[in-house]
Amino acid sequence: QKEVEQNSGPLSVPEGAIASLNCTYSDRGSQSFFWYRQYSGKSPELIMFIYSNGDKEDGRFTAQLNKASQYVSLLIRDSQPSDSATYLCAAKGLTGGGNKLTFGTGTQLKVEL
């Protein structure tokens, strides 16, 4: 069983719409969660992190965490073609010295004109 699961997509949304990306995790010891964006052939770049239950907003991005349901999501409002990328969800727990990131396989997002 994968520790962090994401739907691989592709998720297609029209320009200007809200894109909703979801992630579940199996390790209840996971303490913080990260969303990375990765363009094809490029390195992952951090968009947001969250470690408390609830919502966290940063510009057009909102991360949501529900530890009881072991569920993390990322909402992208007013989606733009430049948001087309693969979005990686990662969880950090107590393993690996407390700094290890366990990644999902990513969801490919396509924002269509």
Add this chain to the structure above:
Amino acid sequence: EAQVTQNPRYLITVTGKKLTVTCSQNMNHEYMSWYRQDPGLGLRQIYYSMNVEVTDKGDVPEGYKVSRKEKRNFPLILESPSPNQTSLYFCASSLFSRGQGRVNEQFFGPGTRLTVL
């Protein structure tokens, strides 16, 4: 500019020929890590290091070695590469501090695309 650098960026080699991929960071980070990324499998950790001379295995360490003799450098060594090590490799670094709220964002290098024939 704060960054993680990797060299080479692209490498084609043959089975059994030892190679080293270098990784260097200029952010004085304690923690460094190597990942490989394969289609359908995502990013998987190979080795990590919490500080100089402190290294440990990640999820897929077989066939790889690392060393951490200096804080800024964390080379990945393939003693006898095999075709199943063909992959996209990323080095990452972060601060290493414990406690709630210590996010320790990991910064990734540009990647090394390795092909083993």
